[in-house]
Amino acid sequence: MGSSVLSIAKQAGMLKHMYPQCQVVTSPDHLRWTCSIQPHPHCATYEVLIEYDLGFVPKAYIDSPKLFCHADVKLPHCNDQESQWLCLSYNRAKDWTSSMFIAKTTVPWTSEWLVHYEIWCVTGTWEGGGVHIGVAPWEKQPA
Amino acid sequence: MKRTITPQQTEHAKLLERIAEALDLTPQQYAIAINRYNSVGNHLKSPSGSLASHSPSVYTQGSFRIGTPIRPLNDEDVFDIDLVCELLMDKVTCTQMQVKTKVGDRLSFHSDFDPAKEPERSRCYRLEYYENGWKFHMDVVPAVPDTVTRKFLLEEVKLSAAVANGAVSITDSSSPDYRKLNGEWPTGNPKGYADWFRSCMQQRFDEIRKAIMLTESFASLEAVPEHRVKTPLQRAVQLLKRHRDNMFGDDKERPSSIIITTLAAHGYLATQEGNLYHALFDILDAMPAFIQQRPDGYWVPNPAYPKENLAESWNGDNGARRRKFDQWRERAMQDLRDAFVEPGLVAIAGVLSRAFGDGSVKRALRDFGGALRQQQAEKRLPYERGTAMIGTSIGQERVPQHSFHQENDGQ
Numbered sequence: 001m002g003s004s005v006l007s008i009a010k011q012a013g014m015l016k017h018m019y020p021q022c023q024v025v026t027s028p029d030h031l032r033w034t035c036s037i038q039p040h041p042h043c044a045t046y047e048v049l050i051e052y053d054l055g056f057v058p059k060a061y062i063d064s065p066k067l068f069c070h071a072d073v074k075l076p077h078c079n080d081q082e083s084q085w086l087c088l089s090y091n092r093a094k095d096w097t098s099s100m101f102i103a104k105t106t107v108p109w110t111s112e113w114l115v116h117y118e119i120w121c122v123t124g125t126w127e128g129g130g131v132h133i134g135v136a137p138w139e140k141q142p143a
Numbered sequence: 144m145k146r147t148i149t150p151q152q153t154e155h156a157k158l159l160e161r162i163a164e165a166l167d168l169t170p171q172q173y174a175i176a177i178n179r180y181n182s183v184g185n186h187l188k189s190p191s192g193s194l195a196s197h198s199p200s201v202y203t204q205g206s207f208r209i210g211t212p213i214r215p216l217n218d219e220d221v222f223d224i225d226l227v228c229e230l231l232m233d234k235v236t237c238t239q240m241q242v243k244t245k246v247g248d249r250l251s252f253h254s255d256f257d258p259a260k261e262p263e264r265s266r267c268y269r270l271e272y273y274e275n276g277w278k279f280h281m282d283v284v285p286a287v288p289d290t291v292t293r294k295f296l297l298e299e300v301k302l303s304a305a306v307a308n309g310a311v312s313i314t315d316s317s318s319p320d321y322r323k324l325n326g327e328w329p330t331g332n333p334k335g336y337a338d339w340f341r342s343c344m345q346q347r348f349d350e351i352r353k354a355i356m357l358t359e360s361f362a363s364l365e366a367v368p369e370h371r372v373k374t375p376l377q378r379a380v381q382l383l384k385r386h387r388d389n390m391f392g393d394d395k396e397r398p399s400s401i402i403i404t405t406l407a408a409h410g411y412l413a414t415q416e417g418n419l420y421h422a423l424f425d426i427l428d429a430m431p432a433f434i435q436q437r438p439d440g441y442w443v444p445n446p447a448y449p450k451e452n453l454a455e456s457w458n459g460d461n462g463a464r465r466r467k468f469d470q471w472r473e474r475a476m477q478d479l480r481d482a483f484v485e486p487g488l489v490a491i492a493g494v495l496s497r498a499f500g501d502g503s504v505k506r507a508l509r510d511f512g513g514a515l516r517q518q519q520a521e522k523r524l525p526y527e528r529g530t531a532m533i534g535t536s537i538g539q540e541r542v543p544q545h546s547f548h549q550e551n552d553g554q
Contacts, residue, residue, distance in 0.1 A: 018528050037531050041154045044487035069489070077547040090548035100543070108526040108542045111533045112519065116547075118488035119512040123505045127512025129520075130547030 004099035014103040029054040039111035058106045069121035076126040155420040161507035163378040166213040186253045197230035204333030211380040222279040229286045239314035246285035265317040286311035309334030335447030343408040344376040375422035376411040398468045409433040
């Protein structure tokens with residue numbers, strides 16, 4: 001980790017500053033942020049959880065509701081269907097580094113994911129772009 | 144009084160706008176239509192052609208002229224474009240048949256004219272096309288200036304010269320006067336109607352045209368093609384026509400496009416509202432006030448030729464058409480009220496699909512997603528402090544670039 005790594009205190013401070021109505025719990029090397037997010041005026045509200053271990057890529061989860069649109073089709077851009085752990089950044093391209101504020105990256109990226117998720121629910125196509133491994137299973141749509 | 148538009152209503156308008164855009168002809172269809180129109184028009188106007196001595200002018204009429212055409216509900220349905228071929232002939236010295244035949248003779252030398260398809264109709268010649276999987280036809284309506292009506296509209300009805308001077312006499316081969324000299328000719332004023340329609344939204348039209356000129360660096364206002372400008376009135380008419388299609392299918396008693404368009408323009412004039420969501424309510428609210436109840440029944444006068452009752456068919460059907468119009472208007476308002484009550488795009492799309500069709504709503508949402516993606520890639524996707532809402536006009540922050548990258552197989 002370089003000297004530009006933002007401390008947990010700084011990350012938590014920015015989250016509180018930008019989203020005062022949300023909850024942050026910290027320890028010296030860990031941060032847990034929970035918030036109700038309506039990602040767009042036309043979208044539903046979701047309980048979002050972000051877990052951050054200092055120096056690692058933050059993990060964003062949709063705590064509730066359980067996301068479900070298309071039977072037998074996996075959620076797009078999701079690392080874990082059970083915990084609803086979202087794929088928000090490309091590590092190799094260093095989309096996220098520990099010198100970036102979670103409040104200004106992971107949080108709006110989560111909103112963006114949620115809007116694309118709702119569009120996908122209606123249209124069956126993921127319009128958000130990104131990189132996926134192999135054939136994207138969500139592109140196989142039920143009729 | 145200036146009304147307050149909430150950020151939510153701004154988003155409602157944006158989504159409705161996208162749905163209306165999804166009703167437009169595709170750029171390819173538009174290009175095909177313009178191409179055929181130019182080809183046929185140039186042929187009719189050719190200085191070496193048989194009509195040259197009558198100084199023909201050729202122009203579109205109807206929805207294509209006023210910028211409110213919509214794609215057919217089903218792919219197999221036919222789109223139509225009407226064009227007028229106006230010859231400088233004095234109707235006192237010729238018959239309808241002579242005018243019709245002159246146009247037909249010239250048209251028959253054009254490669255799009257196929258005698259096997261029997262193009263002659265009572266008031267026009269119909270050219271049929273099937274290009275790139277798209278079916279459409281072009282009705283060529285022969286016409287001559289109607290100087291008597293022009294004078295009447297100008298002096299008696301006090302219409303502007305621009306509106307009055309569009310009046311034409313057209314031909315009708317099913318009329319007993321078709322072959323008579325000095326018989327009765329049907330009257331129309333498609334140019335005048337389009338000018339009147341424009342006048343109901345002129346202020347808004349100029350504003351939008353200016354905005355396009357500035358953002359896209361056009362040299363002048365006139366350099367911005369008129370078809371690029373879409374006012375909330377034009378978008379509203381497109382949406383309302385599709386709502387009608389969706390509700391009635393091809394029911395013969397459904398509200399006609401000309402009635403919807405005329406009442407919408409009347410209803411829009413007072414506010415010239417810039418927000419499409421509000422404009423739709425303004426229009427639907429105001430519509431009934433422009434239906435007149437006269438001793439001989441319902442009247443919606445053609446604004447460009449007030450002797451013509453656009454609601455003629457409403458009288459003599461025991462009120463069936465009037466009832467269907469009322470049902471349609473109420474349903475449209477209810478659908479718009481219901482659309483944004485329950486949050487979530489699934490719920491919203493459910494109501495809007497019922498109103499405007501599944502295909503156009505899906506296209507609109509794909510377009511919405513694509514726009515978000517592009518804004519993000521260009522680092523101009525806004526989000527709001529406090530709420531983390533993205534894509535609204537009030538977001539102060541910009542979402543940093545990233546890509547949704549799957550690190551495993553998504554188990």
